[in-house]
Amino acid sequence: MAKLDIITAPDPHLKVRSTPVEKVDDEVRRLMDDLLETMYAADNGVGLAAPQVRVPKRVLVIDLSRGEEVTDPMCMANPEVIWSSEEVVSSEEGCLSVPEHYAEVVRPASVRVRYLDRDNEIRELDAEKFLAICIQHEIDHLDGVLFIDHLTAIKRNMILRKLSKMRKYTTVKPEAAAPVL
DSSP states (O other), X not given: OOOOOOOOTTOGGGGSOOBOOSSOOHHHHHHHHHHHHHHXXXXXXXXXXGGGGTOOBSEEEEOTTTTSXXXXXXXXXXXXXXXXXXXXXXXXXXXXXXXXXXXXXXXXXXXXXXXXXXXXXXXXXXXEHHHHHHHHHHHHHHTTOOGGGGSOHHHHHHHHHHHHHHHHHSOOOOOOSXXXX
């Protein structure tokens, strides 16, 4: 496994729509493992998508344990939301690729997602609450969408200007007190 560099906005790689993987083979499993190692090394990370490490593939990982005993991290290839509830929730989101910035985002409260697991088996998962939010957030990354894209243009541009300044004057290390997706 290898710890990879997480890129930060406004890096253009974050705006690229990822390509599906043909199948989950050893190469994709290695990517999943690298994503997990990278996420665990980042403070409070609970999810990471391949585009966040400059790999434009539809692969993501999630582990809600946040530093506690690692349970069973989720590794998904080609995930797609096949159903979402009409009920929505507003939740504060952060992101390892948008360090030190948080905002309220409205998303469906529950989703059903279909994906390929580590064994290349098609799975479906019903998710609600924080897990549903995480899945939607990470799938957004696969489509070139950041959580700040759900904000007003004024708020989004203000965050991007701050990130550009931070990037220009310092080396940004993603750190945060709250869990970041």
